Amino acid sequence: MNIRDIAAKAGYGVGTVSRVINDQPNVSEQARARILTVMEECGYEPNSNARYLKMQSQTPVAAFVMGVGNRLFGDILGPLQTTLAEANEDLVVTYLDDDADEVRAAIAYQNARHPKGMLFLGGEPRYFAEAFHEIEVPSVLVTGSAADLGFERLSSVTIDNEAAARCLCEHLLEHGHRRIGIIGGSKTGNQTSTLRLAGAVAAIRARGISFDIARDYEPCDFHEAGGYEAAQRLLDRNGDLTAIFALGDVIAFGALRAIVDRGLRVPRDISLAGFDDTSFSQYAVPRITTIRQNAEQLGRAAARILLANMHDGAPAAHEVGPFELIERESVRAL
Amino acid sequence: MNIRDIAAKAGYGVGTVSRVINDQPNVSEQARARILTVMEECGYEPNSNARYLKMQSQTPVAAFVMGVGNRLFGDILGPLQTTLAEANEDLVVTYLDDDADEVRAAIAYQNARHPKGMLFLGGEPRYFAEAFHEIEVPSVLVTGSAADLGFERLSSVTIDNEAAARCLCEHLLEHGHRRIGIIGGSKTGNQTSTLRLAGAVAAIRARGISFDIARDYEPCDFHEAGGYEAAQRLLDRNGDLTAIFALGDVIAFGALRAIVDRGLRVPRDISLAGFDDTSFSQYAVPRITTIRQNAEQLGRAAARILLANMHDGAPAAHEVGPFELIERESVRAL
């Protein structure tokens, strides 16, 4: 069942049918109606391979999501996909571990199919920096800043992680905390976490309080186990901490468990804060103070920027969305 | 840069180049080496649209994941993708809400691209039952049973949810619980949850204990908020429950919060059990007793079955994997 069959059945030429399929002008109402009817009757779907072949290869927009565990990405993807769909653009999502080799392979694979655009959610920009050189289509880094990466076709959508972390730390400081520990951000370094750490440290030092990275900070991977172990190590080193700031809710969740396992209570013995406002922080016992990113806004902004890049040839843009401090029960005033 | 350019540059015909690309026999070592060199030099990648068009359209295997929040699926997808990759099959994943319309649209979209095979993770089989009629490629339902659905090309990989729920309930009963409440399974019914519910109820009634669905069971959506509300309603109705069995860890997590909000403690005042052994249950305070599915085994089995269906034309298979009761702190003996 191809376009020629439809044309024959409808009593028109393939050109006319093609024009109907693509909503192009110069087709009589009569022809359009008749052809649509026949297409409907036959359950005809244009062959996308033939189509993309002729149209100089245009597979849909490809999205890469690094870190399946992070629920924030699910919340971003929904509105993103919706916005894209409104512009009739399809989205193919690939979920990956944030591992250099895996990321490279996945990008190479999708790149070979010449998508119209690409989206990167999470993940360490360094891992795919070299892959970017091979990408010739507009791309958006979501949840990471690309402004200083210097790739011409790479836009970005993110919040000001540094400011958000500063804001959260100031909240801790205002509640009287002076000995604050920080956990999160992989040992190999990670852009987002690095920014959050910088913001937090800046806020603390701005009050004239000393913060010794080697002593008061503990890196860890982005999952519960990482947070658990990091909190253990940090508390082993520092018996006098009154608050721990985890650079992600998932990490905070692991840390919470570690704190409890030491026989301490949150927030009575120690205060705890996270980042991202996932369901973890909302439902944990106690509920965890955190920073909320507007996932819907981020998702829509990413789609909007990508569409502008793709259709109108707009230059790369770098959008910085708002954040919000969510005060819950896990932080107490001293 | 197309196959003809390569052929010309290498001094061979397009047929020979095509044979090299597809690792086919009847090519001299000399020709193969020369052509590979030229391809390498030019950074040539065969156009996949042209390729799939000619090969009667064969896009990669398509996977649909219903329920982004469920971390179990992430754990299944990893080994699944690995096994597929070993057979040189690529995987395109689509994440969806478990909503009838959305699921239908996504399946239709992927189906039009004629994938080699399809995978369904989670989701309510009823939602895509009608879509199945249009699917002409082998498919595997992961985490759901298709044995009784009667689709010829639909295999399935799952655990015996009924037996697992029975096992967990027996565990509760052995610990002296007699008034057990159950939450989970959407109001509109859901295959997996229905089986779990059936197993649980059977175990309870087998002991001669009455279980009144209308009183002792409360349906809810598969997320924390659902578990929270369901637990509230259930406890409002039944002040005498000594244990709650949530048909999913996520639900258990919400329920835990609800219990605490009523001023009760787990497991002192009430015991709690979940299902799936996600990180929630592992790190929650208290740690939650649950059923573990072997995600790696399920993922690999799904890939193996699909590959057999695709390559060897094997008939649909229905594999039932093992489960394991994980005893933690949330259940106490009365």
Place this chain on the structure above:
DNA sequence: CCACTATTTGGAAACGATTCCAAAATTGTC
């Protein structure tokens, strides 16, 4: 060295769409 088979090669046809240009039909004007 020939006849015959097996291997290697070249290239036309096909896959199913889009795109263009020319032809046909319609509309408008005087």
Place this chain on the structure above:
DNA sequence: GACAATTTTGGAATCGTTTCCAAATAGTGG
């Protein structure tokens, strides 16, 4: 009613592969 301008239509050429068949080449045994 004739002619120009415009809209609508048909269909060949094209995109970059694979697949087939025929042709060329290499290999073998007598």
